[in-house]
Amino acid sequence: MEIESKKLNLEVAGMSLRNPGILASGFLGISQAIFERIYDEGAGAVVSKSISKYPMEGYRNPTIVIIENKSYINAVGLSNPGYEAFFEEVKENDRVPLIVSLVGSDPSDFEVMTKKLNRSSINGFEINLSCPHVQKLGMEVGDDPKMVKSIVETTKSNTTKPVFVKVGVGNTNILDISQAAINAGADGITAINTIRAMKISIDNFNPILSNKIGGLSGNSIKPIAIRCVYELSKKFNVPIIGCGGVSNWEDAVEFMIAGATSFQVGTALGYDGMSIFNAINGGIVKYLDKKGFQSVKELIGRSHKY
Ligand SMILES: Cc1cc2nc3c(=O)[nH]c(=O)nc-3n(C[C@H](O)[C@H](O)[C@H](O)COP(=O)(O)O)c2cc1C
Structure with a gap:
């Protein structure tokens, strides 16, 4: 049962959400049944795992290492x-606000995928231009402002649904990449993705992940994500969706005060389970009451005044 409160209702790039908490891409897979379950557990919206033109197998195990600091x-x-x-999986979706995350290596990939998925009852797209550990996809594309422009223009010209662009901390300044995306018509920016990182065993001297280098997520990246959201929301007039290390209502509130219109939750689900969305919703409502605010919208960008 979700915590319902009108104080949590808001709009993000034309999407009406019952609350600002969104499931981050890559968690809980791509099944419609799981999307419905997490929505029933209190998420305001759901982002799918990133979908590509052709099926992708991924890397051999180990693919995830658990480290300190809920990360x-x-x-x-x-x-x-x-x-x-994926289209077959979600085509009957009629009640979950669903944002489909797309990944590709050139504009034609995005054209084919957007054309088809635009016909399903999904609510928007999130272009993943920031996965830091897959060659020719994600960050390798997202570090090139010209490619970003052309991918976003192509995607926008094939859908009327909102298109968010997910940026990260790569070689190119996050503000420059976001500027290229917004100039090309992006309706919002999601910040941030994981950050290149490693874990090495001191017993057998091996990098632990089969790919050796991976992406850091969870509480460890939160201060970087907060800085990105703050800078992006000061500079641009589109909604910024904060992502990176939200694990409780205090983190969520901090992201919104930094300038986020809504926030995503990923790694913390692995530590705290699906009930985290309701816990965050309940905490935000109590905080709003205590501070005398009528709506969660009053938090957005409040730090900019100082
Ligand atoms: C196991 C795993 C898989 C992920 N898969 C994706 C993905 O498919 N697409 C994407 O844009 N981000 C992906 N991410 C990044 C998350 O969506 C998010 O940006 C990042 O984990 C930071 O948020 P968090 O600290 O709340 O986890 C993945 C992260 C993890 C840990």
Whole structure:
């Protein structure tokens, strides 16, 4: 049962959400049944695992290592069944606000996927331009502003649904990449993805992940994500969706005060389970009451005044 409160209702790039908490891409897979379950557990919306044109197997195990500070390093390798199988999975969706995450290596990949998925009752797209550990996809594309422009323009011209662009901390400044995406018509920015990282065994001297290098997520990246959201929301007039280390209502509130219109939750689900969305919703409502705010919207960008 979700915590219902009008104080949590808001709009993100034209999508009406009952609350600002969104499931981050890559958690809980791509099954419609799981999307419904997490929605029933209190998520305001759901982002699918990143979907590609062709099925991708991903890397060999180990693909995830659990580290200190409620964090992971992962190199799953964007394993997914491809957009055609995904379409069959979600085509009957009629009640979950669903954002489909797309990954590809050039504009034509995005054209094919958007055309087909646009016909399903999904609510928007999130372009993953920031996966830090897969060659020719994600960050390798997202570090090139010209490619970003052309991918976003192609995606926008094939859908009327909102298109978010997910940026990360790569070689190119996050503000420059976001500027390229917004100039090309992006309706919002999701920040951030995981950050390149490693874990090495001191017993057998091996890097632990099969891919050696992976992406750091969870509480360890939160201060970096907060800085990115703050800078992005000061500079741009589109909604910024905060992502990176949200594990309780205090983190969620901090992201919104930094300038996020809503926030995503990923790694913390692995530590605290699906009830985390309701716990966050309940905490935010109590905080709003205590502070005398009528709506969660009053939090957005409040730190900018100082
Ligand atoms: C196991 C795993 C798989 C992920 N898969 C994706 C993905 O398919 N697409 C994507 O855009 N981000 C992916 N991410 C990144 C998350 O969506 C998110 O940006 C990142 O984990 C930071 O948020 P968090 O600290 O709340 O986990 C993945 C992260 C993890 C740990």
